[in-house]
Amino acid sequence: MALDTLAARGRTLALYERYGVLLTDHQRQVVDLYLRSDWSLGEIAAHQGTSRAAVHDLLRRSTRSLLDYEKRLGLLAETARRRRAIGALEKDVQGLRRRIARLEGGT
Numbered sequence: 684m685a686l687d688t689l690a691a692r693g694r695t696l697a698l699y700e701r702y703g704v705l706l707t708d709h710q711r712q713v714v715d716l717y718l719r720s721d722w723s724l725g726e727i728a729a730h731q732g733t734s735r736a737a738v739h740d741l742l743r744r745s746t747r748s749l750l751d752y753e754k755r756l757g758l759l760a761e762t763a764r765r766r767r768a769i770g771a772l773e774k775d776v777q778g779l780r781r782r783i784a785r786l787e788g789g790t
Contacts, residue, residue, distance in 0.1 A: 692718065698749040701758050710745040717742055 696718045703711055713731065716722040717738075724735045724742075731738065753759055 695746055695749065697759060698746075698753055702749050702752040702756075705752055706745055706748060710741060710748070713738060713741050714745050 699714055699718055703714065706714065713727055716727050716730070717724075722730070724738045727738045728735045
């Protein structure tokens with residue numbers, strides 16, 4: 684499953700927070716238990732009255748849906764692009780402030 688590493692889990696959580704409302708109630712409940720509450724597949728299966736395999740399959744399909752939403756809509760990518768742009772602008776502003784300070788100090 685794509686949720687085996689901490690980085691993949693973090694990315695999936697970010698996708699879930701952005702696109703979770705597009706999942707079914709059942710998908711949202713299971714994904715929330717797995718990602719936010721850190722329940723195991725066995726714990727979710729017992730809670731849902733189903734098998735571990737069914738929970739695994741539901742998580743896999745839900746994750747695939749979240750990835751598909753991002754592929755189509757690109758909201759996370761756009762947020763990351765904007766953060767990078769803001770960071771670059773902040774760096775430029777700091778450079779300009781230093782330059783102004785040098786010019787004012789030199790006069």
